[in-house]
Structures are given as C-alpha cells and as structure tokens.
Amino acid sequence: xxxxxxxxxxxxxxxxxxxxxxxxxxxxxxxxxxxxxxxxxxxxxxxxxxxxxxxxxxxxxxxxxxxxxxxxxxxxxxxxxxxxxxxxxxxxxxxxxxxxxxxxxxxxxxxxxxxxxxxxxxxxxxxxxxxxxxxxxxxxxxxxxxxxxxxxxxxxxxxxxxxxxxxxxxxxxxxxxxxxxxxxxxxxxxxxxxxxxxxxxxxxxxxxxxxxxxxxxxxxxxxxxxxxxxxxxxxxxxxxxxxxxxxxxxxxxxxxxxxxxxxxxxxxxxxxxxxxxxxxxxxxxxxxxxxxxxxxxxxxxxxxxxxxxxxxxxxxxxxxxxxxxxxxxxxxxxxxxxxxxxxxxx
Amino acid sequence: xxxxxxxxxxxxxxxxxxxxxxxxxxxxxxxxxxxxxxxxxxxxxxxxxxxxxxxxxxxxxxxxxxxxxxxxxxxxxxxxxxxxxxxxxxxxxxxxxxxxxxxxxxxxxxxxxxxxxxxxxxxxxxxxxxxxxxxxxxxxxxxxxxxxxxxxxxxxxxxxxxxxxxxxxxxxxxxxxxxxxxxxxxxxxxxxxxxxxxxxxxxxxxxxxxxxxxxxxxxxxxxxxxxxxxxxxxxxxxxxxxxxxxxxxxxxxxxxxxxxxxxxxxxxxxxxxxxxxxxxxxxxxxxxxxxxxxxxxxxxxxxxxxxxxxxxxxxxxxxxxxxxxxxxxxxxxxxxxxxxxxxxxxxxxxxxxxxxxxxxxxxxxxxxxxxxxxxxxxxxxxxxxxxxxxxxx
Numbered sequence: 001x002x003x004x005x006x007x008x009x010x011x012x013x014x015x016x017x018x019x020x021x022x023x024x025x026x027x028x029x030x031x032x033x034x035x036x037x038x039x040x041x042x043x044x045x046x047x048x049x050x051x052x053x054x055x056x057x058x059x060x061x062x063x064x065x066x067x068x069x070x071x072x073x074x075x076x077x078x079x080x081x082x083x084x085x086x087x088x089x090x091x092x093x094x095x096x097x098x099x100x101x102x103x104x105x106x107x108x109x110x111x112x113x114x115x116x117x118x119x120x121x122x123x124x125x126x127x128x129x130x131x132x133x134x135x136x137x138x139x140x141x142x143x144x145x146x147x148x149x150x151x152x153x154x155x156x157x158x159x160x161x162x163x164x165x166x167x168x169x170x171x172x173x174x175x176x177x178x179x180x181x182x183x184x185x186x187x188x189x190x191x192x193x194x195x196x197x198x199x200x201x202x203x204x205x206x207x208x209x210x211x212x213x214x215x216x217x218x219x220x221x222x223x224x225x226x227x228x229x230x231x232x233x234x235x236x237x238x239x240x241x242x243x244x245x246x247x248x249x250x251x252x253x254x255x256x257x258x259x260x261x262x263x264x265x266x267x268x269x270x271x272x273x274x275x276x277x278x279x280x281x282x283x284x285x286x287x288x289x290x291x292x293x294x295x296x297x298x299x300x301x302x303x304x305x306x307x308x309x310x311x312x313x314x315x316x317x318x319x320x321x322x323x324x325x326x327x328x329x330x331x332x333x334x335x336x337x338x339x340x341x342x343x344x345x346x
Numbered sequence: 347x348x349x350x351x352x353x354x355x356x357x358x359x360x361x362x363x364x365x366x367x368x369x370x371x372x373x374x375x376x377x378x379x380x381x382x383x384x385x386x387x388x389x390x391x392x393x394x395x396x397x398x399x400x401x402x403x404x405x406x407x408x409x410x411x412x413x414x415x416x417x418x419x420x421x422x423x424x425x426x427x428x429x430x431x432x433x434x435x436x437x438x439x440x441x442x443x444x445x446x447x448x449x450x451x452x453x454x455x456x457x458x459x460x461x462x463x464x465x466x467x468x469x470x471x472x473x474x475x476x477x478x479x480x481x482x483x484x485x486x487x488x489x490x491x492x493x494x495x496x497x498x499x500x501x502x503x504x505x506x507x508x509x510x511x512x513x514x515x516x517x518x519x520x521x522x523x524x525x526x527x528x529x530x531x532x533x534x535x536x537x538x539x540x541x542x543x544x545x546x547x548x549x550x551x552x553x554x555x556x557x558x559x560x561x562x563x564x565x566x567x568x569x570x571x572x573x574x575x576x577x578x579x580x581x582x583x584x585x586x587x588x589x590x591x592x593x594x595x596x597x598x599x600x601x602x603x604x605x606x607x608x609x610x611x612x613x614x615x616x617x618x619x620x621x622x623x624x625x626x627x628x629x630x631x632x633x634x635x636x637x638x639x640x641x642x643x644x645x646x647x648x649x650x651x652x653x654x655x656x657x658x659x660x661x662x663x664x665x666x667x668x669x670x671x672x673x674x675x676x677x678x679x680x681x682x683x684x685x686x687x688x689x690x691x692x693x694x695x696x697x698x699x700x701x702x703x704x705x706x707x708x709x710x711x712x713x714x715x716x717x718x719x720x721x722x723x724x725x726x727x728x729x730x731x732x733x734x735x736x737x738x739x
Contacts, residue, residue: 039621039622040622040625041619041621041622041625058659061621061624061625061660061663064624064659064660065624065660068659068660069619069620069621069660070621181478181481184459184636185636186635186636186637198585198617200585200586200617200619201585312619315616316622317588317608317611317612317616317618317619317622318611318612318616318618319616319619321617
C-alpha cells in the first residue's frame with residue numbers, strides 16, 4: 001500500500017469522524033428543541049419558542065415553566081451527560097480498561113455516602129441548604145484522593161488504581177448501607193431516591209456551576225488527547241515516546257473526578273453514562289481520543305437528555321427516575337452496537 | 347384408671363357437656379365453648395394441629411373466656427387457650443394501638459423504633475430491645491420467652507422471624523396504619539389482650555369522630571368538593587412526590603371530603619413535575635411528613651417543608667398558595683390510633699364553615715389524654731400539623 005493511499009485513507013476516516021460528531025451535535029440540538037416542548041403542562045410548540053425568545057419575565061405560568069423548569073433541566077441534562085461521558089472516557093483511556101468509570105472506581109459510592117451522611121445524620125462540612133451538595137462533592141474528591149494515595153504506595157499503574165478504586169467503592173458502599181441501616185424509613189427513602197439520580201432539582205445556579213466546570217475541563221481534556229492515544233500503547237511505550245505517564249494519569253483522574261463530583265452532587269448518582277457513552281462513541285468513532293473525547297461528550301448528552309425526556313413523558317404526569325431510564329435506553333443501543341460492529345473496537 | 351385415662355375421661359365429658367351449647371348469635375363465651383369442644387375433639391382424634399392437654403386444661407378450668415380465636419391481617423388464624431402475658435412488639439404503630447387499649451403492661455420487648463421514641467412511649471421505650479422491624483434480633487426475642495410477637499404484615503419476612511422461632515410462639519402480623527384494616531385490627535388487638543372494655547371505649551371515640559366528619563361532608567356534591575394535591579414534601583433529595591389511591595394520605599383526604607387531583611393520574615405515589623402541580627391548580631395542598639409529631643426536635647424540618655413549597659417558583663399563582671391553604675400533617679397524627687383527630691383537622695381545613703363548632707385541637711388533646719401515656723411536654727410542644735399558630739409560618 002502506497003504512502004499516499006495510507007494518508008488518503010486516514011484523511012477519509014478523519015473526515016468521516018468529524019462528520020459523525022457534527023451529525024451527533026445536530027441531533028443533540030434537535031433533541032433539545034423537542035425536549036423544550038415536552039412536559040405535563042399543556043403548552044403549544046410555538047408558545048414555548050415564543051416564550052424562550054421573549055426572555056424570562058416570570059409573570060406567567062408558561063414563562064416560569066419554560067425558564068425555571070424546562071430549560072435548566074434540559075441544559076443540566078446536556079452538561080451532566082457530557083461531563084459524565086467525558087469522565088468515563090478519560091478514565092477508560094488513562095487506565096486502559098473498558099470497565100473503568102466514575103462508578104466502578106468508587107467515586108459515585110463516595111458521593112452517595114456523603115449525601116447519606118447529610119440525610120441521616122445531618123452532618124457535613126457545609127452548613128444549611130448546601131449540606132447535601134457539599135458532602136457529595138467533598139466525599140467524591142476524598143475518594144479520588146484515596147484511590148490516588150493507595151495506588152501511589154504500589155506505583156501509579158492502571159492495575160493499582162483499579163484495585164484501589166474497587167476497594168474504595170466497597171468501603172463507601174458499606175458505609176452507605178450502614179447509614180441506611182441506622183436511618184429511619186424516610187431517610188432510607190431519601191437516600192434511595194438520591195441514588196436513582198434526577199435532573200428535577202436543576203436551577204440556573206447549578207447549571208452555571210456545571211457549565212463552568214465542563215467549560216474548563218473539556219478543553220483541557222482535549223489537550224491531553226494525544227497523550228492518551230500514546231498511553232494506549234502501554235506505559236513503557238508511552239514513556240519511551242516522552243509522555244509523562246504518571247503526570248497524565250494523575251491529572252486525568254483528577255479532572256475526571258472533578259467532573260463527576262461537580263455533576264452528581266447536584267443530580268444524584270446517574271450511574272450509566274460514564275460507562276456506556278464512551279463505549280458507544282468508541283464503537284462509532286474508534287479509539288482516537290481526539291475524536292473519542294468530544295464524541296463521548298455529545299453521546300453522553302444525547303443519552304441523558306433523551307432518557308430524561310422519555311422518563312418524564314412516557315407515563316406523564318409520573319416521572320421515571322433518569323438513572324433507570326438511561327439504562328433502559330442506553331443498554332439496548334449498546335447491545336445493538338456490540339453485536340453488529342464487526343471489528344474489535346476496544 | 348391409668349394416668350392418661352382420667353384426663354381423657356374428663357375431656358370427653360367436657361366435650362359432651364360443651365358441644366350442645368352452640369346456637370347462632372353467640373357471645374364470646376359461646377365462642378370459647380365451641381372452640382374448646384373443637385379442641386378437645388381434635389385432641390382426641392389425634393389431629394396434627396391439636397392443642398396440648400395442658401392448653402385444654404387451662405382453658406377449661408382456669409380461663410372460662412378461652413380459647414379465643416383471632417385472624418390477623420395476613421389472614422393467619424390463631425387460637426389462644428390462655429391470656430397472653432408476654433408480648434414482643436416490633437413496630438411503633440402496633441405499640442401505639444396496644445397502649446391505647448391498655449395492654450402495654452404485657453409488653454416485654456420492643457423494636458428499635460419504640461426504644462428510641464421515648465416521648466411517645468415513656469414506659470415501654472425502656473423495655474429490652476429486640477432489633478429493628480426489618481432485622482429482628484432472634485436471640486433477644488427468645489431470651490424474653492414471649493407468648494406472642496406482633497409485627498408488620500410484610501416485615502420482617504418469615505425467613506427472618508418465624509423460621510427461627512419455635513412454633514409455640516405465634517407471630518401476629520398487623521399494620522395499624524392503613525385505614526381500610528385499622529378498625530378490624532383494633533378489634534383483633536382487643537381480643538388478643540383481653541381488653542374488650544377498653545376497646546369499646548376507644549371504638550366509641552373513633553366511630554364518633556369518623557361519623558361526625560362523614561355526616562357533614564358526605565352530602566357535598568362532587569363538583570363542590572375541594573380539590574387537593576397531596577404529597578410527601580420536598581425533602582433533601584425528593585422532587586415533588588404526589589400521593590394517590592392506595593396511600594394513607596389519599597384515604598385521609600377522601601374521608602375528609604376532598605378530591606385528590608392525582609387520582610386517575612397516579613397510582614400509589616409517584617414523582618411529578620412542578621409544572622403538573624401548577625396545571626392542576628389545587629385549592630389545597632396537603633403534605634405528609636414522617637418527621638416531628640412526637641419528636642420535639644424536628645419542628646424545623648416541618649417548617650422547611652412548608653417554606654419550600656410556598657416559595658417554589660410559579661406556585662405563588664396556585665390557588666392553594668394564594669389562599670394560604672397549604673397544610674402539613676405528620677404520620678404520628680394522620681395514621682393509626684390518633685387518626686380521627688387528624689381527620690377532623692383535615693376536614694376543617696377543607697370545609698372550615700362546616701366545622702366552626704368543632705375544635706380539632708381539643709379532640710387531639712382528648713386523644714392524647716385518654717389513649718396515650720404521653721406527658722404535658724408533647725401536648726404543649728409537639729408539632730403534629732402545620733401551620734399550628736405557634737410561629738414560623
């Protein structure tokens with residue numbers, strides 16, 4: 001095969017990947033437009049868009065519903081899906097393991113423990129109404145630090161980090177179970193509901209917080225894409241090519257942990273996106289992190305927003321928890337891709 | 347005659363003596379005679395579930411109103427041949443009912459929720475603990491050598507309780523918080539504890555209050571009934587959780603003459619969007635909370651629930667919020683033995699004009715005085731409903 005045909009094939013694949021990402025992004029915009037018209041208050045399509053264009057005046061039910069409830073919920077779905085997907089893709093890339101995600105590494109378990117601590121004992125580091133959010137955020141970072149600290153003892157490799165992550169996950173899960181055991185039935189109910197995940201608590205303040213986080217960390221993660229590609233060849237190969245493996249691993253894990261913490265402290269544990277969105281993207285776009293990372297962010301947003309939109313309309317006025325809907329929606333699609341893709345995508 | 351021959355002869359004699367006295371429309375004493383004769387015949391025929399000789403002897407000689415048979419809410423029948431003296435109670439709803447009937451002097455062990463509820467159960471909360479109603483401590487239960495255990499219909503599961511107990515310890519399963527079975531459960535409890543007189547006194551109070559409400563609200567035409575949105579309040583992690591058919595809160599508001607806006611839309615309870623509540627535009631919002639009640643330190647959580655819902659964006663345009671008709675009832679008030687007081691309270695919220703001559707506070711105070719062992723502290727400081735005129739509204 002000639003050099004030019006190899007270059008031509010690479011250019012075509014690159015072009016195709018860019019087209020796919022653009023198409024996914026357009027699909028996300030379309031879904032956003034549809035989601036804004038869905039809800040249990042009967043508002044016409046044109047009325048919704050008219051209200052969006054008119055800006056928030058808060059003087060009518062429709063304005064309040066569109067601006068206070070629907071738009072923050074939709075934007076949080078997009079941002080949270082993107083952040084969780086990105087965090088999963090980074091973790092899988094850094095650890096070279098298809099099962100790595102913020103949840104299999106104990107980070108979500110730690111958030112659940114922090115939330116449970118606030119619900120059952122009312123204890124935490126932040127006082128007042130932010131107790132639960134503050135606890136979930138803090139314990140997520142504590143778990144990430146613990147995983148790092150444990151792995152550090154044996155050397156920062158993918159194996160040590162996964163082992164440490166699993167240990168931390170079981171520890172925090174056990175502590176959450178203990179709090180459920182000593183809590184009253186209402187507390188247990190609240191914990192279970194929190195662990196289902198929900199976009200229903202989204203406000204413009206929480207959306208802005210997550211937006212800043214994603215706005216900062218998404219470009220940074222893209223900057224590390226080439227290093228992650230090199231890391232896929234193995235630690236030794238990456239080191240020999242001048243990639244600071246340990247630095248990339250620590251920085252990537254910190255970024256992924258921060259993304260996860262910033263989202264799930266507001267939404268509860270939406271557990272599926274971080275694991276499956278990267279796999280779906282990988283099957284569609286391949287393993288090049290320059291395309292995989294932005295692609296995963298868009299796929300994560302699509303899956304979460306789609307799941308939430310279906311969850312709040314399929315049995316209206318009842319809302320099905322988004323954590324359940326993401327699995328209902330994402331797993332069949334994942335299995336379809338898994339069974340129909342011919343080549344070994346991982 | 348041999349050693350077995352004499353008691354056998356006595357039993358046959360007793361069976362022949364007792365059996366004819368079984369006409370229709372019998373008293374409980376008649377019931378006892380029939381059950382005794384059945385027991386004797388079962389014993390003589392060597393039935394698998396035949397009572398022991400000592401059971402029959404005690405019932406025939408020492409306890410003329412025994413045996414007595416009851417059926418619990420799970421549908422299990424029990425026959426008692428002598429008074430129940432040692433009872434283990436797994437959950438607070440059952441304890442509350444036993445206290446109301448004056449049977450608490452026979453409780454020897456209690457579940458954890460009773461141990462920690464010192465203001466509602468100042469005496470029995472000090473009794474030995476037997477674990478949680480989800481996780482019983484079998485060794486602690488056996489150490490107390492109970493005659494009977496009272497627990498929920500579904501919890502703990504039989505695998506966790508009956509399976510580990512000798513068959514001589516009956517496990518009676520009743521809820522005490524569901525309106526549709528509550529009255530029957532109280533009757534059963536009265537029979538188990540042989541407290542029929544107290545039972546009659548309690549049922550007279552219970553029926554009088556229920557009849558009072560029914561008499562005043564039953565004639566209101568459907569289209570004039572107050573439309574109520576019922577929910578469990580937005581706790582630290584909850585969204586809007588609407589309550590409808592199959593829940594105690596729904597039964598309460600229906601009995602009070604209200605119409606549940608979630609009926610037909612939601613079964614049991616389910617999460618709904620704020621916008622749906624705005625679309626329903628209810629006349630009254632009724633919130634249930636498991637906090638406060640007999641727990642004096644939880645008033646702030648009730649106040650927070652109230653503030654959260656009235657300050658939810660867009661809710662200021664809901665009729666209920668505009669008219670200051672957002673109310674909270676606690677589980678210690680709305681369900682169980684004290685529920686008639688809560689029913690009158692809710693009915694008077696929905697139809698104040700119909701209940702101007704009734705003071706719900708007085709009825710609740712009467713309940714606390716007559717049917718609980720609570721002290722002045724609870725009467726003066728307990729937050730059973732909100733707004734209660736004691737501030738923070």
